[in-house]
Amino acid sequence: MSVIKEPKPLHRVFELERLILFCDMVFAVAVALLVIEIKLPVLPVKMPVDRDYWELMRPTAYELLAFAVSFIFIGNFWVRHLQLCRLLQNYNEGLIHRHLFFLFFIVLFPFSTSALLHTSSHFMLPFFIYLCNLTGCLAALFWISYFIFQKNPDLTMEGHHTEKTLLYQRLKYGFLTMATGFTVIAMTYFLYPDNTAYQRISYIAIPALALFNHFRLKIKKRNTLRLVHKTGPHS
Incomplete structure (x- = not known):
């Protein structure tokens, strides 16, 4: 008894591009939300000559530093994701679900970055939240790579x-x-x-x-x- 199999669809370019473009949009939104929270301190109308300017600008400097660190991490994740997508020629529901899992941690970056600024020697929870965010992104990227390279190699180019x-x-x-x-x-x-x-x-x-x-x-x-x-x- 022979089973008639439906012909395997060719390269579903449009749907795959939608998946990748959606990911790029999420990356862009995450970076935009990172920087939108950074604001200059309120400066007094008349600045005293002996005023410590560093004390005034310190919160903004820390915010810029946290933004730079998170921007580097997000940029690195985007590059790795781009390298994965270069090798894709098809997709399935499993790949979509794993991408959504990955993007969850990407959009979490603005929150974990702002929380990181509240870390102190007596309150380390924000620091652990940030580390969890990083670990989640790396876990999701590895999960995607395992899914397409080990479990579903037919999703990738020959x-x-x-x-x-x-x-x-x-x-x-x-x-x-x-x-x-x-x-x-x-x-x-x-x-x-x-x-x-x-x-x-x-x-x-x-x-x-x-x-x-x-x-x-x-x-x-x-x-x-x-x-x-x-x-x-x-x-």
Whole structure:
């Protein structure tokens, strides 16, 4: 008994473009909301000569710094997402749901960034909210890459095996770095709530892991490219 299968649709360009354009719009809105909250302090009509201008401008300076940090993170997530989308040729409902999960954390950035400004030595919750936001973005990006490269490779273009492998590894290590670092920091605060020395040392976990995984990725990339040169290009 033969089963007649419906012909697989060709490249659904319009629908896929809508998905990507919607993501770009969310990125743009998130960046706009980041900067819209930054305002100059109210200056008095007559400024005393001995007035400490730094004390007056400090809140705005911190807001600009938080904006710059979040802008760098959002920009990096956009670049990684663009690299993923370059390899897509189709989509399904699973991909849409995972994109919505990713975009949830992107639109959360204005909130977590504004919360970050209220962090103090006695109130670390905003800092942990920001770390959760970063971890969520990296987890969602890795989830998307796992879904399209491992579970549904037919959603991607044929070939480009080396590029897919390296991008998947980069997103996996990025997520593992942030998740492990965040866990180390959270556990340190939980186990040593009054030990500020241990708490400050725990901050090194994320950059140390990032540096370690950076070199691991370089080694993997070199080995992968060496293997490609030996066996011949297949992408």
